[in-house]
Amino acid sequence: MMGKTKHNEEFDKLLRSKYQLEEVKPAAHLWKNIQKQIQGGPVPVKSWYLSKVVLIGSSAAAVLGLILVLFYFVYLKPQRLSSTVVANSKPAVSSPHASELKQNKTSLTVSRQNTHSKAYTSSTTKKGGTIALKKGSHPIFAKTLLFITPMKEMKLVFPLAMAANATWYKTVPTVIKPVSVIPLAGQKHVKKATRQKQPKTKKYYAAKSKQQKAPKKQKLRKSVLHPWSIEAFIMPEFSSRFVTPNPNYTKGIFTPSYFNSREHYTFNYSYGLLVDYRFLHSLSVETGLSYYVYGVDFSTQGSYLEKTGNHSGFVYTSSGKSDLNIDKVDSLDSQSMLSSSSRFDYLSVPIILKYYPLKSLYINAGPTIDYFIGQSNSWDKHDHEGDFNVESGNIEGINRFNISFIFGVGYEKKIWKKLSFSINPAVRIHLRNLNPNSTVKVYPFNAGFRVYLRYEL
Amino acid sequence: MKAGNIQKIVKGCVQHKGWAQKELYDLYAPKMLGLCLRYTKNKSDAEDVFQEGFIKIFEKIHQLKKMETLEWWMKKIFINEALQLFKQRKNTNFAHDYISTHLPTHETDGILQRLGVEEITRLIQELPSGMQMIVNLYIIEGYPHREIAELLGISEGTTKSQLHDARKILQKKLIQNYQILSE
Incomplete structure (x- = not known):
């Protein structure tokens, strides 16, 4: 029996070696056929978010622009004494x-x-x-x-x-x-x-x-005569996430660093309409309704897996559910190539306090209450046939309400009679775990800049 | 080929650049066509799988996350295409008819060494379709029995017995083939 097994191994080895350098020259018409197909074929759908480089570049340009604007108005063009x-x-x-x-x-x-x-x-x-x-x-x-x-x-x-x-x-x-x-x-x-x-x-x-x-x-005092104003804003945001293991679901399968290192910075945004009430010459409060989109892109390139004999599993985070097809526990690093992207939609009610230490500069801070209204998730399922099938579905158990805290500094400039323009670099910290069912606790952290037009009523 | 060049080619493919697609094709086509021939019954089928596989690769190359796994990823796609063809034709032939219980197995290794890849490929193609898949997946690609069973929709025990039978058939064919060639 032993001899038989050994012979089989030798036979297999010999056969395998024959194919190590196996090459067959394809006929010329094959490439022409392929070329014809790919030129007229469907273009792969691009990700819903812009590329990271473009976003980082544009935000850097925006920050630089802001600095230049501030420099111009504050230093080069100081206000004349009346x-x-x-x-x-x-x-x-x-x-x-x-x-x-x-x-x-x-x-x-x-x-x-x-x-x-x-x-x-x-x-x-x-x-x-x-x-x-x-x-x-x-x-x-x-x-x-x-x-x-x-x-x-x-x-x-x-x-x-x-x-x-x-x-x-x-x-x-x-x-x-x-x-x-x-x-x-x-x-x-x-x-x-x-x-x-x-x-x-x-x-x-x-x-x-x-x-x-x-x-x-x-x-x-003159400005207090018009305390009410409305604001239309848009705020592009970059997202990162603070992740800690969820004790309810941590069974030694995943480590927090695993998620941190493999979740990409993504582009989020919010926009909406706010009402601003300036109750003191240097203080105002604003509230209203905004639409906030939080998205995350996630890809697995490896994992620490507990050697319990499980050879399959899934990643279940706020990013989406991704099935893991694990051939060998030790070779997961090179074998797994899954990715998923998720988008969560919220209706937000911010309550932001603004303090104006100077006429044109302000500091703003306050909470926003986010109500979860929808989601869209897709993930590549790298199935047993080696294919990448894109699957979609909903993630269960997402919190209905989230609370975030926003704070930042801004510059405001009157551009026409009662119309003012403002740019407001700000950060948003989620104070509540997005998905209590996830194996990790997820607290997104966004940084972006809010741009708005304010009209005094 | 340097890793940097591969990365450049893949990036070009993601951007649907014609030159990059041609480069990738030229680089991997011979290897992948050989693979397709092993998994199919004839050249025509192999070329179908080959074309479909490349089209799929160009469509999905943006999903590739690690450059170093490019070849493995491409192979997976071709294997999957071949499996699809296998399932479409319902060639789930796992027949045992060819099996002879007593074969001079020690002789076959020597014959195998002397035969060229084309000859061996032809012998593998002559195996019943199911066995052909198992031989390719287990012996050449190194898939475990459990995964092969899942891929083909059969039990793990069946894959093992089929592999055993496939070896016997191959060995028998090697001897027959050698005898023909000797004559």
Whole structure:
């Protein structure tokens, strides 16, 4: 019997070896037939999401665009102080020319001219001391500087803001004094202030900053007159997922890293209509209805399988159910090539609070309640015949309600009368496991940018 | 062929580039046609399977996840096509008629060594269809009995006994063939 088995093995081995280099040259007409078929044949259906490279590229471009827009509006085009501020500015000082300022050896002066023929000057003395608002400082930094005015030790407060301001004006602001007001284009050059050699007192600058704040308040009060607005938004989102094993289903079959490493970043999106109520000049709340699509693409390239004798199984995640055809436990890594894609649709009600530290910049955060309305899943079933059959179906047990938390920062710009445009980079964290029946707990994490148009009512 | 080139070809195929499809065809066609001949009864059937297999490959190549498994994946598709043809024709012939119980098995190895691939392929083609499949799947491809049983829709015991019989038939045919050639 043993001899017989051994002979069979030898026979098989010999036969197998004969076919190791087996090659038969095909006739020329075969390729022509194939070519004819594939040229007129059906084009494979592309995945519903865009390619990863395009998405990453477009989001990078969007972020870069946002930075450029912010840079332009915030740094290159700072808002001119209103005429009221100029009128209220005391004492009146003369407007020295840049050449004059440069001649002053006790101070370092930089003059800058923008497209509105408006000069911003900045001067500092070499003696340290208190910090004060100065026309020429950018509003952002001016605000920061005002905030830190009472603090005498500069080193302790907002070094970053100081450094940024200093970088822009090529100077380190230690003591800043009001020096000049440059007229608008077409106006005559009016002497408003004169440069004083001695630094002003803290009291003086506090009073001045109060004067400058007053018109801003008036302006903000004006905006409260139209507290209601509507927003139409769209938010492309990239998705990643936090996955932890589900103790109810973890039987040593799959490891969390298995899922993390093999689930692809995917493209999701949401869009909807929101109502915004600005109840304070710097605070607003928005809510409404949006449609949110969460999708995930999943492919198995290997797995850790418990050696229990099971030679088949399936992957059951929120991504979809994928059957595993396992020939040998040890060779699963090279044998399994399954993929699945899922799309879950939700109706979302966000309740987002927006805080405007500056007129055009805001921070927003708040929960969204997502109601599960549908799903579409497809997966390749790599069957025993070596074929990739695309199957589809529903995943059981998806949570009806999910809660996500969104937070981000945004820039808003009035583009036409009551119409504003905003771009709002934000992240969305799911606070609830999508599918309690899954072998793992899945908490998607999305990052994207919301773009909206807001119309004041 | 370098892995990078294969990757480039596959990428081209995914994008339906004609040059890439031709490259892939030129690269694997001889090997795959040989496989098709083993799994079918004649050249005409083999060419049908071959064409269908390549069309399927070009249609589904975007599903390929790992470049290093390309050949294995392609083979699977051709084998599947051959199995489909086998099932369509209901050639589930697992006859035992040919079996002779006493064969000088030790002689067959020597004969097998001397025979060319074409001759052996012809002998395999002459086997009953079911046995032909089992010989190919078990001996050449290395599939386990359990999987072959599932593929062919028969019991594992049947595949084992069929394989045993197939070996006997092949050995008998080898001797017959050798005798004819010697004469």
